[in-house]
Amino acid sequence: MAAPALLSLIERSGLSTWIRETDSLFGFYFILLFHNIGLALAVGSSVFVGLRLLGVAPELPVEPLKRFFIIMWAGAWISAVSGVFLLIAYPTKALTNPVFYIKLTLVGIGVWIMIRIEHVVFGDTDLSEAVKMAKGKSLAGWSFVVWVSAITAGRLLAYTFRYLVYGHPG
């Protein structure tokens, strides 16, 4: 099946139409809300752990910060699942926009850095605080850069799409 026909097929499905067109408060904006909350949890926790690794509040022990990865992962999964529903609602809008692929790439890099910090900094409990900090500093810096870029790309999706739905220019 050709790609445009597939996009049209998804858009005409019951689920896609309902998310887009329902007047219910639990439609599109409800899913978008979860996407935002997930992102706020994932990025917010990354910012908190990152700031500590960059030297803020040196009296705060680093090791217990490992528990914040539970929140980061919960946020990342909430964003991913809600993101799939948003994609089902507007597949043409997202998949015909190059910025969408940039955003996905940046999110992938952001999650990869998150995994690296989890393993390199918090994977070995025998490491001293100073070694943890040294290993985590540049990763934390890159994490900021990548998350800021990913959020910016996500924000730009609302302003750069060419088609809202199949056959209808935005």
Add this chain to the structure above:
Amino acid sequence: MQFQVNFAHLHLLLNHIPVIGTIIGVCLFLLSFVGNNDDLRRSSLILFAVVALLTFPTFVSGFGAQANLIGQPGVSDTLMERHEGAAMLSFWFLEVTGALALAGLWQFHRSSRPARWNVLAVLLFSLVTVVLMARTGNTGGDIRHPEVWASQEAPLTEGAVGSILHFFEPAPEKFIHAMIFSKWETAFLMDLHFLGLALIVGTVGALDIRIMGFAKQLPIAPLHKFVPWALAGLAINAVTGMLVLIGMPVYYTFDAAFWLKMLALMLLGLNAAAFYLTDAFSRVEQVRAGEDASTSAKLLAASSLCLWFAVIILGRYIQSLQETIK
């Protein structure tokens, strides 16, 4: 779903707070220099912060009042626009005063008194704000109170001071046009708004959940050092949020989700006051690794977390609840 709100009434109810609040604040601040009274200085800083917070709904209610009055006999659009420009200028000066007051309160906490630069900056900005607020009050009164006019005609001519101040006042129409015609400006501001939110959620959220009992191996006092980052996030969001609002006032003013978000922010201010102005904060700061915070502190932390999530939820629904207020 439609709600009826009389914005003119609401604006009249709220607009005395910034005018009178800043005058009282400046008087207390000046009095604090007599005998270097720290209690009085701290009180005036708290008052500036509270007034700065309450000025948000005051300012926004003005847009609704303007919409109610446009086209009514005896109401001059030019006078309303002049008042709007004066309000925009005084609003930003008051918000800077409020931000400086919060910085001063932080310095009181860290080193028992504010830095010299902070005292001078608060003094300068609060004095200018009093003048600008007086001008805002006067131009607002001119709109609907012909009994205070010097002549029979609407007071469109400015005095010497009025002319100087008017030179610095923004033209609301120009700003609105700039926002409407540049979607990239709005995109940039909204992007910063989310980044500010992530900064707040990450830092205040971490403090809140630790107080509630999560990651108990963390001592609370060093966690509190992340609060300036949250304040930076709050400043980013206050500036970006208000710039977008000034650019699209009708979009936000008649939206129930926006006003509920505003209410949640006011309640967060109240919650922060209950935390910092009672003994909850001083007791929480003593909580070491592995220890539990008091029940009252846990309740305040839980309400802070709930209110921040309410702010996120209501912010997200602004787009879909337009024109829900008449």
